[in-house]
Each structure stands twice: as C-alpha cells, then as structure tokens.
Amino acid sequence: MRGPGVIVRGMTERAGDRATALSQRVLRAQARLEELMQVLAGSIARLQATRQDIQAGRSQRAVLHDSAYARLEARLASLPVIEQAKGIVMAQTGCGPEEAFDLLRKASQRGNVRCASWPWPSSPGPGTAIPGRSATIAA
Numbered sequence: 001m002r003g004p005g006v007i008v009r010g011m012t013e014r015a016g017d018r019a020t021a022l023s024q025r026v027l028r029a030q031a032r033l034e035e036l037m038q039v040l041a042g043s044i045a046r047l048q049a050t051r052q053d054i055q056a057g058r059s060q061r062a063v064l065h066d067s068a069y070a071r072l073e074a075r076l077a078s079l080p081v082i083e084q085a086k087g088i089v090m091a092q093t094g095c096g097p098e099e100a101f102d103l104l105r106k107a108s109q110r111g112n113v114r115c116a117s118w119p120w121p122s123s124p125g126p127g128t129a130i131p132g133r134s135a136t137i138a139a
Helices: 004-056 060-066 068-093 097-111
Strands: none
Touching (some): 004 068
C-alpha cells in the first residue's frame, strides 16, 4: 500500500526536474539573446558609419563597396529601368524576355556601360534606336 508521502515525493522530484530543465532553457535563451543583441549592436554601428560616410560625401562606389544594404538598394532602383528596357527591346524585336535581357547584357558589355544608366525614353517613339542593335523603332 502506498502512502501519500511516496506520491508527493515522486511528484516533487519530477517537478524539481522540470524546474531545473526549464531554468536551463531560460539560461540558454538569455545567452542567445545576449549574442543576438551584440550582433544587432554591430549592425547598428555599421549602418551609422555608412550613413555618416554618405553624408560626408564618400563616392557612391566606395559606399556600395562597403554596404550590402546600399548595394541592394541600388539594384532595386535599377530594376524598373532594366525591365522597361527589356520591354522596349521585346516590343521592337519580337523576342522573349530572356533574349531581350541577353541583348541588353551584350550591348552593355560591348559599350562598357551599365544598362540602367542608358538614356531610355519614357515611351519610345518612331526612330528610337535600340542599344546594341542597328534597329530603330518603326513608325
């Protein structure tokens, strides 16, 4: 026959084991939080340094070299221009998006000029030249 003390002692031991396990999990979580806070502090410091460099007038090339975030922003800014250029080439040549991009890439490499910096018209009219091709937009 079991007495109430045996049941209580077993329950107390299990509760103690659970409390110990929970305490260990909390300590691990706190340690991980400290690590992440240090990483965040480093990221904030780099961001502030980049912002100061931009405000101090560092060249855009130097800033882009040091800042992954700035590189992503620059890519995002040029994406609509490239997509618009692809659309113009596709409309005039009847090619697909992959071929249009390939034509733009080749023309960019031949001229050693970024495609996003080409002076694309907002809406091409008759006689507009297609970079990298001898073709023009027909009337």
